[in-house]
Amino acid sequence: MNSLRKILSLIAIFVLLSGTVVFASEPVQVEKPKEKLDVKELILEHLADSYSWHITKIGDTDIAIPLPVIVYSKTSGMHVFLSSAFKEGASHEGLIIASEGKYKGKIVEKDTHGNENRPFDISMTKVVCALLFNSALLIFIILTVARSYKKDTFESKKGFVGFMEMFIMNINDEVIKPCVGKDYKKFSPYLLTVFFFIFLTNLMGLLPVFPGGANITGNIAITFVLAIFTFVIVNVVGTKEYWKEIFWPDVPVWLKVPIPLMPAIELVGVFTKPFALMIRLFANMLAGHSIVLGLTCLVFVTVSLGPAMNTSMTVVSVVFNVFINLVEVLVAFIQAYVFVLLSSVFIGLARVEPHHAKEAIK
Amino acid sequence: MSLLLPDSGLLFWMFLSFGIVVFILVKYGFPVILKMVEDRKAYIDNSLSIAKQAHEELASVKSEGETIVDNARREQVKIMNDAAQMRDTLIKEAKDKASVEAVKLVEDARKQILIEKEDAIRDIRRQVALLSVDIAEKVLRGQLEKKDEQLDMINRLLDEINISKS
Known part of the structure; x- marks a missing residue:
């Protein structure tokens, strides 16, 4: 993934060297600084494992390969499905990818008390x-x-x-x-x-x-x-x-x-x-x-x-x-x-x- | 901290896949390669030693050949010398023999000639004697046609015999 960034940066050089003037007047540029870039999060995210294989982003659409999720939970049994079911942070069959906490980025199952439990997870990440x-x-x-x-x-x-x-x-x-x-x-x-x-x-x-x-x-x-x-x-x-x-x-x-x-x-x-x-x-x-x-x-x-x-x-x-x-x-x-x-x-x-x-x- | 905690699912998959990789490669992959390289090394070493041996053999064969050629050349020289010597002696002998023969032939011829000459002389003598006897007969016959003459003659002869006897 790091190398994708590298390619992006190469493209950035090209664009910047060829038309800094044009850039200055672009309205798109004004929008960008609004997104606060959390470098630490970004790096950790890239270093960590993930349930789908993100390849690149074209425009606003992510291009990612969904990978099979294989999870065994003591309460709800066996779950086998593709990770594309988790799109937009939605839960699937009672399972969800934790966005924060101890199991951040991992699949967790919420019990009746609202506690997050980690099921036995042998997903093909x-x-x-x-x-x-x-x-x-x-x-x-x-x-x-x-x-x-x-x-x-x-x-x-x-x-x-x-x-x-x-x-x-x-x-x-x-x-x-x-x-x-x-x-x-x-x-x-x-x-x-x-x-x-x-x-x-x-x-x-x-x-x-x-x-x-x-x-x-x-x-x-x-x-x-x-x-x-x-x-x-x-x-x-x-x-x-x-x-x-x-x-x-x-x-x-x-x-x-x-x-x-x-x-x-x-x-x-x-x-x-x-x-x-x-x-x-x-x-x-x-x-x-x-x-x-x-x-x-x-x-x-x-x-x-x-x-x-x-x-x-x-x-x-x-x-x-x-x-x-x-x-x-x-x-x-x-x-x-x-x-x-x-x-x-x-x-x-x-x-x-x-x-x-x-x-x-x- | 999650980076430092091994994930159970990942552990499972890693054990599985790395175990399979190790199993396959340890059984069918690397031993084959290592063994073949080892075998090839042994084969090359072997070939090298064989080549070295062949080289040495070739050198020894070469020197052997050279000695054979040397010997042959020496032999050749010797044979040629012998032949020349023999030729000389043969020629000399032949010459000697021929000269001896020639001398002998000449001698023989001379002897023959002598014999022939003596024979011829003897023959001539005989002829001359016969002729002289004949002539003497004729002469005598002519002289002795008269009787007194005959008597004279007889007397004279008798005298002569007597004289010779005394």
Whole structure:
């Protein structure tokens, strides 16, 4: 969505540069400053999930794709309908999108006392749809690459497949292999999947047109699941030595008994690792989207300061947006890279072998 | 704050879709690619070592060939020398033989000629003796036509014999 704003700002430059004089006499311009622009609301709205996929606005009509709402309520049972039923803030089958309060922007159900209850909501929201689209795209891309290997095995690949091969092998050899260690081959398919999932999702988030533009990796539920996967793998494949180092580490006994100081710290460490993964990816992507949105808002905020100011700030906004978007492409890669790097390191740490050297010294 | 609270519906969908993605790609996607790249690497390494080996073999074959050619050339030179030597000795021998033969032939011819000459001389002598006897007969016959002469003759001969006897 941010990129749509960017396009708008580009158009704005054109119009402003070509006819500031005309603009001044336009009666439409007089109307605009009346709408007070709440930048914070606008940005938060764009970052958050929504029940319909808003594409653009032509004139006064919103162009949005209605998405299916799937809600289970304890009182009224199952509800399945399209989100277009909520048009103009109307309620449907006793359900309504809350406009304020704790559940703002989510579907709620009002009980007899007027309290808002949140039903079990597995609606296919914008993020869900983009997520499914990206998943399908990723599966398609990787399976296409994999299939081309079945055709002619020993031929070196060209074009897209060759690029993907180089990419995959680079991550495999430079990140996964050194970080996981000995039996990295067992984990590399999963870690590669995570890498390409995050990378593709990040890039699609930056894409201005329809299937992209959703803030997926900047949503904490998504990064939470990713972190959970890594957490489970790390702790399932953990060796005896790994668990020993958590509950009975090589420290003076008084640090372990009677108050299990070190085990407590180590145990917290087990959970902070995936937590760091989750927060890092979420915060980085969210921040990237916020900056782009904020810079784009500059165009609309400065409208009230007059044409000259508006024009110059538009130029600034576009220049900075281009810069930030390029940075975001880099960040998209770096975040996927860091996530996989840290996951690899955690898996590598969980597969420690007993320290023979230390024991020999004792 | 709603940004920091994971939404249950989204969690559900994320678990579902990411689980499917992981399942499919871990089973059918990346292992295939990684394995093929690994296989290709092994194949290239193998091919390289084979090529190296072939190269070495070729070099050894080449040097072997060179030694064979060298030997052959040496052999050739030797054979040619031998042949030249043999030719010279043969010619020399033939010449020697021929000269000996020639000498012998000349000798033989000379001997033959001598023999022939002696034969011829002997023959002439015989002829001459016969002729002289005939002539002497005729001469004697002419001289001895008268009786006294015959007697004279006999006497003389007898004298002669006596003289020779004494």
